[in-house]
Amino acid sequence: MSRATTTMSLEPRLSVEGIFDHAPGALDALRSIRKAVEETGLAPRLLELAFLRASQINGCAFCVGHHLKDARRLGVPDRLLHLLPVWREAPDFSSEERVVLGWTETVTLLPTGHGIDDAAYREAAEALGEAGVARLTIALGxxxxxxxxxxxFRLPIPSF
Known part of the structure; x- marks a missing residue:
């Protein structure tokens, strides 16, 4: 059946607590990864743009709401937030933001088959350095x- 004819409820399937009750330790592990990512020195603004773009691509309303709120808290202008889905066509993004968003899409839309081509990796590594690519890739994971x-699980959208 095609997605166009499929009907879906918008009701949450489980709460965050309910999900992680079934996998003890997983929530703490995710929190540890987040803490490690924050300690790498990646600019919080770039991180939030990457998180928001990946969440848009993946259709996670919970994460979009969460990262919109966080991006605004960090002072990301509404104009950038509105243009994020079309960042390639919008001149408002810096060259560093463009590299981060490009790598975000590459990693999030990981092609089937044999991974990411060398040219995409080289472009990111030239702009961010190997350490930057490693840090950003872990953040995107x-x-x-x-x-x-x-x-x-259709987690409820937070207010933003």
């Missing part, structure tokens, strides 16, 4: 895990 949890 973290948010993609949350996106899948949030989307699957």
């Amino acid at each position: 973290y948010i993609n895990a949350w996106n899948r949890i949030g989307a699957v």
Whole structure:
């Protein structure tokens, strides 16, 4: 059946607590990854733009709401937040933001088959350095895990 003809409830399937009751320790592990990511020195603004873009791609309303709120708290202008889905066409993003968003899409939309091509990796590594690519990739692994949890269980959208 195609997605267009499939009907879905918008009701949450489980609460955050309910999900992690079934996997003791997993929530603490995710929190530890987040703490490690924050300690790498990645700019919080860049991190939130990456988290928000990955969450948009993955269709996680819970994470979109959460990261919109966090991005605004960090002072990201509404104009950038509105243009994020079309960042390639919007001149408002810095060259560093463009590299981060490009890598975010590459990692989040990981192609089937044999991974990411060398040109995409080289472009990110030239702009961010190997350490920056490693840090950002780990951060993207973290948010993609949350996106899948949030989307699957339809976690409620936080107020923002």
